[in-house]
Each structure stands twice: as C-alpha cells, then as structure tokens.
Amino acid sequence: MGDLNHKTKLGQPALYRILDANLDRAREGIRTIEEWFRFGLDNSEMAAECKNLRQQLAQWHSNELRMSRDTTTDVGTQLSHPSEENRESLEQVIQVNFCRVEEALRVLEEYGKVYHPNMGAAVKQMRYRVYTLESNLLAYGRHQKLQRANLYLVTSPSERLMSVVEAALQGGLKVVQYRDKDTDDHQRWKNARQLCQLCHRYNALFLVNDRVDIAIAVNADGVHLGQQDLPIAVAKQLLGPQKIVGKSTTNPEEMKLAIAEGADYIGVGPVYATPTKPDKQAAGLEYVRHATRHASVPWFAIGGINMNNFDDVLMAGATRVAVVRSLMQAEQPTLVTQYFLSQFTRVQTLRDRQIVPENTPADFS
Ligand SMILES: Cc1ncc(COP(=O)(O)OP(=O)(O)O)c(N)n1
Numbered sequence: 001m002g003d004l005n006h007k008t009k010l011g012q013p014a015l016y017r018i019l020d021a022n023l024d025r026a027r028e029g030i031r032t033i034e035e036w037f038r039f040g041l042d043n044s045e046m047a048a049e050c051k052n053l054r055q056q057l058a059q060w061h062s063n064e065l066r067m068s069r070d071t072t073t074d075v076g077t078q079l080s081h082p083s084e085e086n087r088e089s090l091e092q093v094i095q096v097n098f099c100r101v102e103e104a105l106r107v108l109e110e111y112g113k114v115y116h117p118n119m120g121a122a123v124k125q126m127r128y129r130v131y132t133l134e135s136n137l138l139a140y141g142r143h144q145k146l147q148r149a150n151l152y153l154v155t156s157p158s159e160r161l162m163s164v165v166e167a168a169l170q171g172g173l174k175v176v177q178y179r180d181k182d183t184d185d186h187q188r189w190k191n192a193r194q195l196c197q198l199c200h201r202y203n204a205l206f207l208v209n210d211r212v213d214i215a216i217a218v219n220a221d222g223v224h225l226g227q228q229d230l231p232i233a234v235a236k237q238l239l240g241p242q243k244i245v246g247k248s249t250t251n252p253e254e255m256k257l258a259i260a261e262g263a264d265y266i267g268v269g270p271v272y273a274t275p276t277k278p279d280k281q282a283a284g285l286e287y288v289r290h291a292t293r294h295a296s297v298p299w300f301a302i303g304g305i306n307m308n309n310f311d312d313v314l315m316a317g318a319t320r321v322a323v324v325r326s327l328m329q330a331e332q333p334t335l336v337t338q339y340f341l342s343q344f345t346r347v348q349t350l351r352d353r354q355i356v357p358e359n360t361p362a363d364f365s
C-alpha cells in the first residue's frame with residue numbers, strides 16, 4: 001500500500017494534491033452547469049445555487065492546498081479517454097458534468113475527513129445539494145417539454161404499436177401515453193419499457209395511462225390519471241415530485257378540482273363522441289372554450305379529433321390536442337403528425353399577428 005503520508009517531490013503530502021485537484025474539478029464542473037442554467041435556461045434560482053456551491057467549495061480551497069499543485073509531475077494529466085473528447089449534445093455536456101462534480105465531491109468527502117474534522121460532513125451536504133439540483137433540472141426539463149408540446153399521442157393496442165409511435169416521433173411528436181386496457185401486466189410492462197426507451201431516444205415525454213406502478217417500473221416521465229384512479233397527491237408521492245401527473249376532466253368542476261389538486265396538465269374532453277371511449281358523452285366545443293378561458297395549466301383537447309374537425313378545435317382556442325385513432329390508424333403517421341403540427345404553427349402565426357385573438361376562442365358562427 002505504501003506510505004500513505006509520503007511526500008511528493010515538492011514536499012507536499014499526496015492528500016493535499018488530491019484535495020486540490022478535486023476542488024478544482026468540482027468547481028469547474030459546477031461552473032459548466034451554472035452557465036447552462038444562466039444562459040441556456042434563464043433560470044436565476046438554479047444558477048444562484050451553483051454559485052453558492054462554488055463559493056462554499058472555494059472556502060475549502062486554502063492556499064496550502066493550492067501550493068501543493070504541480071501539474072508537471074502529475075501522471076494523470078496525460079490520461080484521457082476518447083469519450084472525453086466528444087459531446088453529442090448540450091444535454092450530454094450537462095450530464096457528464098454532473099457526474100464529474102458528484103465524483104469529485106465523493107473524493108473530497110472521503111479524503112476531506114482526514115484533512116479537517118468538518119470537511120467530510122460539509123462536502124456530503126454539498127453532494128446532496130448537487131443531487132437535488134440534478135433532479136430539479138430533470139423536472140424542469142420535463143415541464144418545459146410539456147409546455148412546448150402541442151400534439152399528444154395516446155396509444156391503443158396495435159400490432160404496429162412501436163412502428164406507429166416511431167413514425168409519429170419522426171414527424172416531430174413530443175408526448176406519448178401508453179394506454180392499454182386489454183393486455184396482461186407482463187406484456188404491458190414490456191411494451192411500456194420499449195416505448196419509454198423509444199420516446200427518450202426522440203427526446204419526447206413518455207407517460208403511462210392509469211398505472212403508477214408501471215410508470216415507476218419503466219422510469220416513465222409520468223402518469224395520466226382518470227377520475228376513478230389514484231388521487232394526484234398519492235401518485236406524486238409514489239412517483240416523486242419531479243414527474244408529471246395529468247388528469248382527465250369532462251366538465252368545469254372536474255377541471256377546477258384537478259388544477260387545485262396539482263395536476264401538471266389536464267385532458268379536456270371528449271370533445272366529440274368517440275368509439276375509443278364509447279360510454280363517455282361528448283363535452284363539446286363549449287367545454288374547449290371554457291378551458292381556453294379558465295385553465296391555468298397546460299391542457300389537451302381530446303376525443304374524436306381528426307384532420308377534418310381539427311381546425312374547429314383550434315378555433316375554439318385549443319393550443320394542444322391529444323389523439324388516439326387519428327395517429328394509431330393512420331397509414332402514414334409521420335405525415336399526419338406533420339400536418340397537425342403545421343396547423344398549430346399556422347394558427348399561432350395568426351394569433352401572433354392578432355388575426356385570431358390570443359387565448360380567446362374565435363367565434364366563427
Ligand atoms: C390526455 C388524456 N386525456 C384524457 C384521457 C382519459 O383518461 P380516463 O378518463 O382515465 O380514461 P382512460 O383513458 O383510462 O380510458 C386520457 N387517457 N388521456
């Protein structure tokens with residue numbers, strides 16, 4: 001094992017060099033993450049937390065530790081892995097830097113215990129704060145994706161399940177819900193796992209209908225609950241606060257309650273009668289107009305929506321729509337997705353030019 005307190009060529013203990021290198025590593029990693037919070041996300045709260053962590057680390061970075069640095073004799077400076085040279089996306093940059101910071105903090109925590117009686121505990125606290133920051137970032141990213149999504153595919157059992165979903169994702173779809181009332185749990189779990197991986201490959205959200213347990217098992221982005229399912233608070237307790245919980249509503253009272261209970265988004269419908277939910281009465285465009293005026297969370301008009309009546313739903317004020325058959329039964333799901341998305345862009349352009357008023361249903365009757 002060698003002499004643990006042996007001196008380096010410059011007469012400094014190895015411990016100092018380890019602490020110095022890892023304080024640098026942690027601070028650099030946090031700075032990299034901080035820049036993204038500040039310039040990429042415009043999130044001052046998360047940027048401030050990074051700054052605070054950096055400042056706390058700086059307090060441990062004493063002159064005696066800095067003086068121990070000797071890069072010329074550091075055998076580690078020559079060691080690099082090809083994967084360190086390539087970054088495929090900004091997301092990967094952030095992920096890699098979180099790993100780097102967490103590793104460096106773990107090293108500081110362990111060796112810090114030898115250096116100063118308070119260092120191990122202080123760094124441990126910081127490590128947990130970094131974990132919290134990471135999970136807040138994940139939650140923030142999920143909610144951003146939800147905010148930006150216009151089109152939502154709710155699946156139905158199909159032999160073409162994976163290929164239809166992938167085709168829609170290729171068309172730009174950003175939210176998918178796995179809904180399957182017929183299959184056994186083992187197959188449900190397998191489908192959900194495969195769909196979850198597929199959606200994440202396309203940077204899309206993946207939610208599970210009704211089943212919190214399956215959502216947890218496959219690490220889905222969240223769950224969609226109906227009026228008869230678990231309460232939102234219970235689902236959030238099980239899933240964790242960073243996941244998305246959506247709720248179906250069919251009338252203004254259910255909408256008010258779902259929002260008060262903390263739904264991250266709501267389904268508004270069925271707008272039209274639909275064979276996908278034969279026992280539900282249509283709520284009509286009137287309910288869409290109500291949502292346009294009163295919903296304070298993202299909401300998706302759902303039920304019987306297709307390419308023919310889509311414009312009516314948009315003109316009633318919907319800016320987000322969920323469909324089952326229109327995509328699941330489409331011969332060319334990519335093209336249908338692109339069509340729906342292009343119509344959202346068209347109407348948004350009209351709204352921006354104030355040809356169609358913002359958040360007010362256009363009355364064309
Ligand atoms: C986006 C969205 N909105 C509404 C529903 C319907 O949910 P629910 O009322 O629980 O009915 P089932 O889908 O479980 O039959 C939904 N799934 N998604």
Ligand SMILES: Cc1ncsc1CCOP(=O)(O)O
Nearest residue numbers: 270274276303304323324325
């Ligand atoms: C799940 C659900 N919830 C309200 S309507 C509906 C089904 C919508 O299916 P489709 O888009 O095929 O009419």
Ligand SMILES: [Mg+2]
Nearest residue numbers: 210225226229
């Ligand atoms: Mg349900």
